[in-house]
Amino acid sequence: MGPRVAGRNFLFVPGPTNVPDRVQRAMMVAMEDHRSSRFPELSTSVLHDLQRVFKTSSGQVFIFPSSGTGAWEAALTNTLSPGDKLLAAHIGQFSHLWIDMAQRLGYEVEVVEVEWGEGVPLERYEQLLRADKRHQIKGVLVCHNETATGVTSDIAGVRRALEAAHHPALLFVDAVSSLASIDFRMEEWGVDLAVSGSQKGLMLPAGLGILAVSQKALAALAGATSRRCYFDLADMIKANASGYFPYTPALPMLYGLRESLNIIFEEGLEAIFFRHHYLAEGVRAAVTSGWRLKLCAREPKWYSDTVSAILVPEGINAAHVIDVAFRRYNLALGAGLARVAGKLFRIGHLGDLNELMLMGAIAGAEMAMQDVGIKVAAGSGVAAASEYWRSHDPVPRKKVSREEQFYEAHSTGSIQG
Ligand code: PLP
Numbered sequence: 001m002g003p004r005v006a007g008r009n010f011l012f013v014p015g016p017t018n019v020p021d022r023v024q025r026a027m028m029v030a031m032e033d034h035r036s037s038r039f040p041e042l043s044t045s046v047l048h049d050l051q052r053v054f055k056t057s058s059g060q061v062f063i064f065p066s067s068g069t070g071a072w073e074a075a076l077t078n079t080l081s082p083g084d085k086l087l088a089a090h091i092g093q094f095s096h097l098w099i100d101m102a103q104r105l106g107y108e109v110e111v112v113e114v115e116w117g118e119g120v121p122l123e124r125y126e127q128l129l130r131a132d133k134r135h136q137i138k139g140v141l142v143c144h145n146e147t148a149t150g151v152t153s154d155i156a157g158v159r160r161a162l163e164a165a166h167h168p169a170l171l172f173v174d175a176v177s178s179l180a181s182i183d184f185r186m187e188e189w190g191v192d193l194a195v196s197g198s199q200k201g202l203m204l205p206a207g208l209g210i211l212a213v214s215q216k217a218l219a220a221l222a223g224a225t226s227r228r229c230y231f232d233l234a235d236m237i238k239a240n241a242s243g244y245f246p247y248t249p250a251l252p253m254l255y256g257l258r259e260s261l262n263i264i265f266e267e268g269l270e271a272i273f274f275r276h277h278y279l280a281e282g283v284r285a286a287v288t289s290g291w292r293l294k295l296c297a298r299e300p301k302w303y304s305d306t307v308s309a310i311l312v313p314e315g316i317n318a319a320h321v322i323d324v325a326f327r328r329y330n331l332a333l334g335a336g337l338a339r340v341a342g343k344l345f346r347i348g349h350l351g352d353l354n355e356l357m358l359m360g361a362i363a364g365a366e367m368a369m370q371d372v373g374i375k376v377a378a379g380s381g382v383a384a385a386s387e388y389w390r391s392h393d394p395v396p397r398k399k400v401s402r403e404e405q406f407y408e409a410h411s412t413g414s415i416q417g
Contacts (some may be wrong), residue, residue, distance in 0.1 A: 008332060009332060012349075012361040013334040014147050014307035014350060015147070015199045015200040015206075016199035016200075016201065017203055017352065018203070019203055019205060020259075022263060023203055026258065026259035027252040027253070027256040027259075031251060035250055039244065040243020042209050042255070043243045043249070043254065045253050045266050046063070052211065052265075053264065054179070054194055054212040055185045056212055057132045059187065059194075059213055061213075062213065062233060062240070063208055063249070063254075064210075065249060065253075066208070066209035066231075068195060069383065070223065070231065071196065072195050074209065074228075076233060078217075078231065078233045079138075079217050079221065080139060080220075081138070081224055081226055084226065086110070086137065086138065086141055087112070087125065087128055087137050088140070089111070089113075089121060089373065090111050091116065091118060091120060091146050091153070092143070092147070092337075093146075093172055093340075094148055095141070098141055099141070104277055105226065112124055112125070113390070117151065117298040117302075119151050119152065119154065122157040122161050125161045126161035128395030129162060130167075132167065134345060135168055137169045138170065139169050139192075140169050140172065140279075141174070142174070144175045144178040145175070145176075147308070149296045149297060151296070151302045152182060153302070155171075155173055155185075156188075159191075162190075170217055170220065172192065172195070173194050174195050175196045176195060176197050176305050177200050177304075178201070178297075179194075179201050180202050181200070181276045185302065186212055191214065192210065192216055193212070194208075196212075197210060201272075201350055201351060202257065203263070203352050204256045206335045208253050221233060245263055269394060270396065271303075273329070276306060278392060279305075279349050279358055280304070282355065282358065282385040283349050283387055286380075286382070287310050290362075290376075290382070290384030290385065291376040291377075292380075293311060293376070294310075294311045295310060295311070296344050297309065305350075306350035307334065308347050309334075310346070311344045312344065312345065316374055318335075318342050318344050318345045321333070321345050321365070322334075325367075328367075328368065328371065333363070355385075359382060363382050365379070365381070366378070366379070
């Protein structure tokens with residue numbers, strides 16, 4: 001078959017996500033001097049507004065021209081010393097990669113093995129933290145949303161475990177596929193280092209590593225002896241103080257970020273979280289009631305509102321579904337990674353999207369599954385999602401007072417007389 005050229009490619013991997021036209025246009029700029037007297041207006045405004053997205057007023061946000069992986073490294077090397085001990089749960093491929101990085105950087109990681117499909121085991125964390133009487137564990141790593149399995153963990157619960165154990169370890173959270181799409185409360189949850197990237201909920205291309213750091217973690221900088229250079233926060237802090245960067249920033253990305261933040265605040269963070277949950281519920285209805293397939297996430301409490309990992313029946317290679325979807329229907333689905341390769345495919349439902357865009361992904365996945373011999377009834381996923389979306393509100397219901405109701409009714413003329 002020749003290349004598909006007509007129509008759009010349907011991009012439903014869980015990042016990079018669709019970049020809104022407004023953001024694409026904002027990035028089409030001529031290059032300019034990043035040391036000009038005007039540049040700090042842009043940099044300080046995006047750094048300030050990112051604090052609102054992380055929900056922190058006391059934490060400081062840093063932007064690196066990297067991807068999320070760079071921000072992982074920045075978080076570790078700026079606050080730890082070689083040989084420091086960390087506690088982490090291996091719940092999927094991204095939590096594995098962060099653990100692997102920590103080990104390669106010379107930290108000792110106590111790894112809690114968990115079945116993929118489950119979230120961070122809070123009780124086990126609490127036991128291990130209580131047992132660490134001499135406070136040798138310097139940091140706890142948690143992947144808020146494990147993109148490989150479609151599992152969201154309870155960060156407030158991890159903070160409670162630290163508190164119950166009266167443990168001072170820093171709380172490191174990977175918010176790469178949750179920020180700006182699933183509620184994330186850096187200050188309230190006492191998160192010390194929150195890592196993210198540009199190509200997911202922030203609706204930008206890949207290219208920015210974003211890190212939010214609490215005052216407690218900033219205080220750890222001076223004593224942290226890990227070697228660092230490009231990612232040294234001390235250089236960033238010095239340059240950012242006057243609105244500049246220690247090296248050439250990714251300028252068009254910063255203009256794009258300015259526009260994506262505008263879009264985020266126009267919709268409102270809470271409305272965005274609501275929309276992601278509502279869209280995710282429609283996808284889950286398609287998977288479970290429509291196709292009668294199972295999600296990798298084992299319990300509803302772990303269901304991710306940004307990505308669904310869908311297990312295919314035994315004897316079918318999920319990579320085949322993904323390939324047919326791509327080649328025949330111009331639909332990009334996410335692959336199963338590492339130990340779940342071939343066992344599942346993923347539908348990303350985050351960022352700039354709505355019901356009908358997702359209908360394209362559901363319909364395309366359904367056709368591709370039929371093509372490779374999976375017995376799903378034609379139209380069953382689409383029907384289940386449509387039933388869910390048609391019977392639920394797409395936006396939070398506004399709480400209106402009696403006076404407002406009266407006023408609204410009068411101003412729209414619906415009350416007679
Ligand atoms: N953490 C999670 C949860 C991710 O989903 C990803 C990428 O998909 C990463 C980290 C790595 O981020 P990046 O690919 O931007 O380096």
